[in-house]
Amino acid sequence: DIQMTQSPSSLSASVGDRVTITCRASQSIRSYLNWYRQKPGKAPQLLIYAASGLQSGVPSRFSGRGSGTDFTLTISSLQPEDFATYYCQQSYTIPPTFGGGTKVDIK
Amino acid sequence: QVQLQESGPGLVKPSETLSLTCTVSGVSISSTTFYWGWIRQTPGKGLEWIGTIYYTGSTYYNPSLTSRVTVSIDMSKNQFSLKVTSVTAADTAVYYCARQYFYGSGSPREMDYWGQGTLVTVSS
Numbered sequence: 674d675i676q677m678t679q680s681p682s683s684l685s686a687s688v689g690d691r692v693t694i695t696c697r698a699s700q701s702i703r704s705y706l707n708w709y710r711q712k713p714g715k716a717p718q719l720l721i722y723a724a725s726g727l728q729s730g731v732p733s734r735f736s737g738r739g740s741g742t743d744f745t746l747t748i749s750s751l752q753p754e755d756f757a758t759y760y761c762q763q764s765y766t767i768p769p770t771f772g773g774g775t776k777v778d779i780k
Numbered sequence: 781q782v783q784l785q786e787s788g789p790g791l792v793k794p795s796e797t798l799s800l801t802c803t804v805s806g807v808s809i810s811s812t813t814f815y816w817g818w819i820r821q822t823p824g825k826g827l828e829w830i831g832t833i834y835y836t837g838s839t840y841y842n843p844s845l846t847s848r849v850t851v852s853i854d855m856s857k858n859q860f861s862l863k864v865t866s867v868t869a870a871d872t873a874v875y876y877c878a879r880q881y882f883y884g885s886g887s888p889r890e891m892d893y894w895g896q897g898t899l900v901t902v903s904s
Contacts, residue, residue, distance in 0.1 A: 674843075707890040716876055716894035717827070728892065760827060764880075764889040768842045771827040 675699050675763050679772035685780040690751045694775045696744045696761035705765035708737055708746045711774075712757045721746060751777070782806040784877050784895035792871075792902050798864040802877030802895060809858045810835040815880040815888035816860045818851060820873035821897070828873075832880055832888055833860055840888070867902045874899050
């Protein structure tokens with residue numbers, strides 16, 4: 674299985690901050706990388722697909738970059754609803770695998 | 781709009797079979813554009829993909845679970861289902877169903893719609 678490693682595992686930030694989360698794959702996954710946001714008690718919500726595609730209805734403050742093994746998710750100006758846990762997921766091969774998550778909380 | 785809803789028992793005894801159904805609305809489960817999958821989440825192992833099915837009945841399973849898992853589809857009811865046999869406490873999790881995009885070749889891709897999740901506890 675392809676291992677997905679996120680960093681940091683948690684961070685503290687304030688409303689309006691720029692936040693960047695990193696995801697690394699154990700082998701090349703080309704651009705088959707997706708990002709999700711999960712609020713407490715809710716299902717994950719797709720934010721970014723294929724490394725940089727903004728999912729319909731997702732605010733433009735979210736952006737993704739990368740290819741191969743290294744990827745980033747950036748939130749340009751953190752909003753109150755963005756305090757949540759973020760997951761990356763590779764869809765290059767079966768089984769699809771998720772990173773361990775990055776919890777973003779209020780500083 | 782597209783909605784997915786999991787249903788099934790919240791408590792299963794060890795060694796028995798866990799059975800869940802996902803009811804899909806707002807889109808036909810026989811669409812050629814989507815696969816339909818199951819994912820579970822535990823505090824210890826995080827998010828774990830279980831398996832996925834296409835309208836043709838073609839399935840993919842997680843190798844770590846394949847001997848105990850079956851995913852099936854019922855197009856007449858616009859539903860798909862999950863069975864996990866011989867459950868143990870390690871199968872206690874929140875189970876989600878989700879829609880996965882299929883672009884015509886390769887693996888199923890991003891999961892764009894999810895059910896709300898259902899907690900299944902394995903205990904006697």
